[in-house]
Amino acid sequence: MTVWLERDNAPWANDAIILERLALAVRIRHGRGRREIDNRRHLGVLTERGSTPDEPLEASGAHGLVAARRYRIVAAPLFAVWGGRPSGPEDVIGTRFGPIHVVVVPEAYEPLRGSPVGVGVAAAAHGLDRSFRSALVALRLCDPPREPMVAADAYGGLIELLAETDDDAQRDYADTLDRVAQHSWALETVAALVTTQTVREAARVLNVHHSTLQARVDTIRIDLGFDPLQGFGRTRLGTAFLVHRLSRSTVLDMPTPGVMV
Structure with a gap:
């Protein structure tokens, strides 16, 4: 898969970063693991607060998530540096903080290394909007290189409270x-x-x-x-x-x- 941007005149300082992250976003959206479902719609529904009760159930089933198990959202900016990326349903979700790369992982997830990365609280598949909000707060609390990854669980219920506070x-x-x-x-x-x-x-x-x-x-x-x-x-x-x-x-x-x- 190839992506490109064109501009007249000389390259700008951030062009290489922009091009690299565009390629990453396109690959996540249209690349590996794509099936005959609208991945954008389904993962967007799972992370969206305003979904109807039936929509998250349909979306979680489309991604192969099991109702009896619990999962977490891992959130990172597109410029995050990964030493060991998690595997699972993933997409780029628009937020008020900009586009965020999200991945759904099991509650007991494999060790991962990245910077900066926020890991949300565990939730049922149809309640991953709560995990997504807590993952965003955890991500914003990162302070690389001293604290490149923050897990919401480390702060008890405080991060969830902050996620719900206006x-x-x-x-x-x-x-x-x-x-x-x-x-x-x-x-x-x-x-x-x-x-x-x-x-x-x-x-x-x-x-x-x-x-x-x-x-x-x-x-x-x-x-x-x-x-x-x-x-x-x-x-x-x-x-x-x-x-x-x-x-x-x-x-x-x-x-x-x-x-x-």
Whole structure:
């Protein structure tokens, strides 16, 4: 299969990337595994929230998905770099973040390597729209090369909650952490606090003295207006931290030529 683009004058910096990703999208849409079904329609139905109850059942059956089993959506931009691509029904789905390459894999999927990649929660075949939404959030939380792949399961139910939260509510959460982010040490401190169990453990992760971290926590408490280490305060802090990361995510911006990660 051959694709091409034509333009007058000299090539532009991103031409090679654009051509390569166009070829990938065409191959996914029209290449391997194509059967006498409309793959675009069926996988689009499975990832679309507004489908009628019967449409996902028909679409999942057309892809050979079994009603009694659970599956996940793997989501990646077209410029993702794969070290081991997953196999399964796949397509390119249009989203508000741009075209996304999606693959349906079993709940217990084979190890895969790619960057950046988001893996959604497990769901029944007719409920893969939920897995798709969580995979998109997981993808936007990627931070290559430090964190090239994010699985929604690693965050419990928080990613699913964020997938269902509207933009206005997410902005409120992001604004909450903006008041803290004015301090140069704030975001790395919050990251340590939400990924460890105690202040002492967080201090070890940050390589600072316990008293230094305690002073930071006191400042964060004042800025937030609630205790980030007590009761639901820790959940509120973790949610605000994830929303802050989402609001500043650049993982879906196309890399410049020669800087593929």
